[in-house]
Amino acid sequence: MSGHTEILSLRSVGHSFGGFSVLKNVNFSVPHGSIVGLIGPNGSGKTTLFNVISGYIRHQHGLVAYDGHNMQAESIQARSSAGLVRTFQTPKVFEQMTVLENIMAGACKLTRSGVIEDIFSLPRSRADMRRIFELAEEACLKFGMEKLRHDLALRLPAGQRRVLEIARAVIGRPRLLMLDEPSSGLNTNEIASLRRWIEQLRAEGIAILLVSHDMELMTVADCVHVLYFGEIIASGGMDEIQKNTQVREVYLGA
């Protein structure tokens, strides 16, 4: 770990699509090992912000610093290798692969064997594969998917797809995990276990940036920012946010 207190910090981040600003002067940070929530009505720019931080969109203004490094020029892959990993609003699982293989794919970045080593099944390739396999088996247990591990991801219900996506992200040892609407499509029980996992991941030292509409789940966050038309209009604990009159007006609809 470096000396920075924040794993992620955004300074005056702005972005516009064809003249329409979707992000305006966004400032916030995620301290190491904390959970930061991001809420806001649909179209407020949450997904764009996720895309900016994970590198799917190159932002136009401001600074995105991860672990003290400017991320502007870094590819998605470089960010992911550095431990900045995201999930997607609609889970993107590898449908024609089994659950276990999906999770294994998440661990590929922990190993280094190349195509030629793999073709000739050289020792490093075999060792890598063993390691990936063991990690994935462990993750399967941890996320309660051991019974499903040989099923094609295609056959999983929506809730399990979310869990699989999170398991796949977590196995790659993220330092900042970005979860985009992880609770949508999950039933009450599943949300409860999702919450436990989030808390456990924090206990393991992983910082989490959480986007969700689920106010109940949001109470897990140490700090919540409210995004409205590309701007942060309020920040604080969930109880504070719920009392904030401006937030109630624009978002909670009260």
Added chain:
Amino acid sequence: MKASRSLVILLSIAVCVALPPFLPRHFVDLLVFAGIYTVAGLGVGLLLGQCGIANLGQIVFYAIGAYATAYLTVYVQAPAMVGFVVGMLISAALALTIGWPILRLTGYFLALATLAMGIVANALFFEWDWLTGGTLGIGGIPKLQIFSFVLDTPLRFYYLVLGVVAICLLLAHNLIRSRTGLALRAMRDSQDAAISLAVNPRALRTRIFILSALLGSVAGSLFAHYGGFANVQSFGIEKSINFLLIPVLGGATSLIGVVVGALFIAVVPELLSQFGGLHQILFGVALIGVVVLMPAGLTGALAEVWRRSAEGARP
């Protein structure tokens, strides 16, 4: 299940080794072609089954292998190995230079780009007769020999091809089961998600494209030695389409599927030829039937039947 699978594989190997001496020469000849097509089709199959890329340009590398062998063994009188190696080097270099730009494309556009590549190459092979002999081609390519054992009958050549096929399948099997295989399939199923897991699609696809080109080139060199000639008519668009059909017919995601597809392409037209001129129509119709009725190819359909009967057998 696992034990029965190894049993099936062992049995197939036994049949492949033991049966051909008892087959008519003509049929062994077809099996040699099936073997050569397996090698070329395996490259296309890896691209299709593992990367989701439909490559309609495999003929380019097949032809390069064949011409490298033909030119070097006939005009330079180099040893056969030189032909194989030079063909592979040229193919790899070309696959890198063409693959890197065109692998940015996806879906049908990529398929069409590879098709266009095949057309350009075919026209060039036709025109560059100083190198390729044009329509006359290059004849008199020497038979392969291993030490002093000359592979001058279909049966002798068959065993060489069988060995090459076995090695290629084994290596492909290693690849599919490795972390590269995982990354490839991840990328095929969802590129966005694969990128988020630090997979670099273009670099990886280019590598597999090169690998596929190498297989095409080896198959082409084998073809040149076996037939004793290489001419431009053997390297038309139709052949490229056939190479793509191999994994499609057999089932692109399984290696056995490639073998089955190659057998289909090599043997079925011959079997149908007893119907005279009708056989090409029947072949086309058979192809339509497989595509429409068996989306996972012949082996996929068989596996489905197997699975269903296994489920049905259970109480």
Added chain:
Amino acid sequence: MNVGLLAQSLLAGITNGLTYALIGIGLAAIFKGSRVPNAMQGEFSVVGAIVVVLLLTGHGWPYWLAILCGGLSGAILGAFIEVAFIRYMIRNAAPEDSYLLLTIGIGLSISAAVLYFFGRESHLLPGFGSDNLYIILDAVVREHVIWLIAISILLTIGLRQFYRTTSVGLKMMAASIDPVGAASIGIDVTLMRTFTFMLGGALGAAAGILITPIIPVDYMIGLQLTLKGFAAAILGGLTNPLGAAIGGLVLGIIEAMAIVGVSSSYKDVITFSLLILIMIAMPQGLLGRAGRTGG
């Protein structure tokens, strides 16, 4: 190089280009309406032309009636393909690539059937109108070429108007842009797809009938035409029939210039290399806009 030669080759380029355009328009119409990359579009042309040859020279029908039946045969074949195969495959959520392979298979079958029933020989049709020759800018022009140019342009404009003004055309557009939305307002999406294939088939047959007085039809020409049509359609962005028309024209002219400037034997090398370059450099086609994900 003299003006006559240049004009002559330019004219040849335009003539060829317009046929590529017609094949490309049919391809683009089908791709737009069904997302099927039709690798047998050239076979529509072969079937259309062969039907006309049969009726005209075999049965002595009047030319105009034979042409009508030729066009109709393309439409019927298109409808058959949609009803017999595409519909079934869509219902079973067939993988993306299988549509390309299906049409390749159909193309092979038709080409083989033409070989089987009609043999290897090639057939020419008589030119439309009279056999008069005209001189334009030192170039000699057959009357048929003028007909071809006029009819191609009419068909292109007609198609555009069809999509924009007629009720069926608008429904077909809607069904292709948003199938779910279209179905919810009562459009029969499946039927529209059948119409799309009929339209594509008829356009393909029309292209075949128009060129057969210039280029003889045989069992092998379908694939060649399809390839040129694809090139035209891709230049135009694949989902835009008007773009395909321009793409075809550009392609034909480039080809003609390549013949004059380099050598006729390198024309495919030049056109298809250029095609690859354009696909890489201008992913949206010459007219831009529509996405190039394609699959």
